[in-house]
Amino acid sequence: MESTTRRNFIKGALGLGGLLATGGCMKATEKPSEWISGAPDVDPVDGKNVKVVRTVCLGCHSACGLQCKTVDGVLAKVSGNPYHPNTAEPHIPYTTDSKEAEKLEGTACAKAGATIQTLYNPNRVMHPLKRVGPRGSGKWKTVTWEQAYDEIIKGGDLFGEGQVEGLSSCRDLTTPADPAAPELGPKANQVVFMPGRIEHGKKEFTDRWFKNAYGTVNNRLDHTSICETSHHVGLDLCFDGSNHIKPDIMNAKYIIFFGTSPYEANFPMQALARKLNFFRERKGKLVIVDPRFSNSAAKADHWIPILPGTDAAFALGMMRWMIENDRVDKRYLSFPSQKAAGVDGHLTWCDASYLVRQDNRKYLRPADAGIKGEEKEYIVVTNGNPAGSESVASADLEFAGEIKGIPVKTVYTMLKERIFEKSLKDYADICELDPEIIERTADDFTSYGRRATVDFYRGPVQHTNGTYTARALAILNFLIGNVSWKGGCEAHGGSHWHEMGGKPGNPFNLGKELHPGKVKAQGVTIDRKKAKYEDSTEFKKNGYPAKRQWFPFAYNNVYQEVFPSIGAQYPYPIKILFTYWNNTVYSSPAGIHQINGIRDPKVLPLHIAIDYVMGETSSWADYILPTLHFLEDWGTPHVAPTILTTTSGVRQPVIERAAKDAKSTEEIFIDLALKMGLPGYGKEGFGPGDPLLAPEDWYKKLVANIAYGDKEGDSVPGDSEAQKVQYVLDRGGRFQDYSKSHKGDHTAHPYKNICIIYNEKLATTRDSMTGEYYDGLPIYEPLKDAMGKIVDVQRDKYPFRVNTYHPVFHAQARTAVSSWLMDFTPEECVEMNAADAKKHGIKHGDMLRVFSSSNPEGVKGKAFVTEAMRPGVISIPHSLGHWQYGSKSFDLDGKPTSARQFVGRGCSANPVMMLDPYLKDVCLQDPIGGSSSFYDSYVAVEKV
């Protein structure tokens, strides 16, 4: 500027100054935190009254670490715990100062954020309730804890309907429940504990109570069979000591997911989705096999819209192509032992070369073959000559002949014969797909060496053929020898420190010790899990079929069988049922029929629900004991093998309980135990001078075990046990460093055992209804009922296959109470293909009735017309359509309670799922793994 102009500028400008009596719109502020993690803004939740607590989420079952901020004792913010491997890649070093770490955040999904609303749910049950009308009539009164405990323990004429036995009189550990069938166990077994969602820490606590203090074998019949149990059982029958696989995503080149949407569900969803983003960035190939074009399919290279229930056929078709085109790792399959396979760097080996007797379906053993060897050793053939599996470097894959007059074949020969029973076109026809899709998939899968994995979750296994399908899919991995390799199939994961003790470093062995006066439960569970029908008195009397199915392989409970078995009083009547966070009626296929099993007090005299809302199932109880939300509670949940580093999350209370009169399960059962004098509780509950009087007494020991570690010298910092425990609690658990995920060419915590193509135990066990042997090889089976008959689905009347899933912002029954989550849930929830809709004159938004042969009345929901669906399939997301859970009022102390209608919006697919045509009171189910069938039902749809 010219000097004169400059002078004028200053003069004029200063003249303007002061004309406006205002300070302007800027203010001084504190120096912000350093730029971190892409979130440079000063955290608005900060200050003197702010407390940070690290815990573990239960918005779904992923068990992500949470970092919760409370302000004046009220939960204000939920984000991810940056120490926890679910929430960050990499997660922060465990030694990071816990106060400094408060400036950092891991990720948390929408469900986690919405836990603020599920915690402060206005429809929580606040006090113990007792029914005052007939069971299920919706009439309740508030009672005190003392009254509830007194009546539950002592019984009496509690409801004006006649005498009801209480816990005390039912605790008979010697008199058989059925004198004619003593193998079923004592009368104490007539008390059942049936939790819905129960996690580690808590499940061991209730096992201690029910099994080892009270003395019932029905100590924990939890939900797994309506989740994915046949996935676990199927894998358990493929491995020795593992039941869960996941791809090593961060190093893989090709992944095919059957029946799961890792960007929306599975465990842990956040970690899977994040790792898959890195995978895709590296140009990894992703394939999704699902009748629905999910979020995951949208990000995949290929979407395969398979006909539900035919995944085993697809897998066998792939195997056929792989064998025909020499894309099988025969070298790996020929290794008969760990020693032999180790030469090539494998940590696993396979039974492909083992000889199987064709007369009795068992493996050939040294004694059979006249060969020296350990009793349990297998026999193989090398250059045509039999040998022990431990004594040779490799064995012939194909052999069929006789050894010492016994007809034998190798497992591989049997597998090949099985695969070649059908042509590739036959398999494709079963799946209702073009054969070229199976060919291309097999070609791709076998083009990445060992850095390819087949993975699956509940989609292929919640069928009557679920276990067989799980095996078929898992075995695809064996054929390319990818187990425990970097980038391949992970069958172990990082696992966890053993909070129950029993390892050299753990100070407290809660599994085997610290329970004075412990009793032993014995007998058969009400769902007949892990029990052989042939060992029963009933079998000796009546032979096949059993009255209801027995499940010798279902070690994870058969949840959907419990209520119908109670109703059928089979194999013995039940007197007292405890349910905990259980919503069988809402969450099971054909769950509305489950009510019939527990409806009648003459059949089930006493039902106590431990719940936090009036749910669809707890509304059928006699007492409701209000319990805690997980943000008020303790636990030590584990993570899935997606996470390759050792991980022990610790759930701890974030706030003083919002429902002041609610109690945790641990508190309830400690109270009952003290009143009943059960062993293992009280001032010397763990032993002399070692009390078990509060949940903290239990969890301090669990966390101490984690803190000290499994090995000697593996402790976290701290001079005393208390300091070590606090170190772990401050971080929300204990987490191995991210860098420890791999060792050389393998994962760091690998599965190091046999991979089983032919399962001898399966092949030599008979179905309790048909008397037929199960199949030890992978096989495709169509939809069958309990009697093994192919189900007539009446496709002419019910043309649509019904599917269900959970969207990324919902999980199970509990998320519908969040208005945030329901606000972005579309009202239209009956998803159908656009061409199908057009054919039926249905437009987007039309109200529809969806009904089945098992539920002619059906459910109602609005149409969501989309191209993103396989034709012939209807898909309804889970978590909607509540008819209790706070969506409806009930009568409490003579007055109606408040209700929030939005909780009941939409509809659920479960009520229209098919009943087993033979049993008629339970859904179709997998006779081996025990999984309930969610995806085999056929429905019809009409506009209303």
Added chain:
Amino acid sequence: METLSSDMENARAEVYQFLGTLLTENLSSESLGNILNVKTASHVKTLFPDPEVHRDFEKLIENFSEGRLTETDIMLDFEALLRIPGPAYICPYESSYRGRKQIQGQTQWGSLNGPSTRAVQRFYQNEHLSVRSELADFPDHIGAEMTFMACLCRQSAQALNTDNEMIVEKLREKQRQFLQKHLLQWSKDFSEELRSRAATLFYRCIADMLSQFLKMEIKSLLSSARIS
């Protein structure tokens, strides 16, 4: 080359503050009375060499004193231009202008709270400043950006008073950066919108003053200046 002085920096701060406040707040009677008088007109005349600017300002004072322009007119014009999304609304946010598109003759404003909003906020945070949300709802409001420049100018005036050359240069560089990356990216368009849509001469004058002042700034700040 421009010679720096604390007086000059303070003067710049006053102009930034003055214009920033006029674009942020609806003025009280007292404030309007303070501005719309002959004395202020002479300040404007010495400040802005462009004759059209001070001619319009003088006409403004005349209209106001003779009742042809009232406080209510000015207040309503502020609301319509700068607060209430109606036909005259000119979206006084950087991200609205930088994301603006013309589609079939219609203006489609860019989204609020865009990337430039956060970038602006970081500038403020680095100077330990934040916006008073009761006055400016987003950090990239025209008034907030102008007031921020005022703050930087005052800081450099203080630094000049203490002869801290290094700080002065840093502050001048921050001013340059902020002008180049933010304020100058959209202020010309904003001024044009303000001028064309203002119903009153008051806001047309402000548009002219804003435009003129920022032209001066471009000339003086964006050439190298030495400290006197």
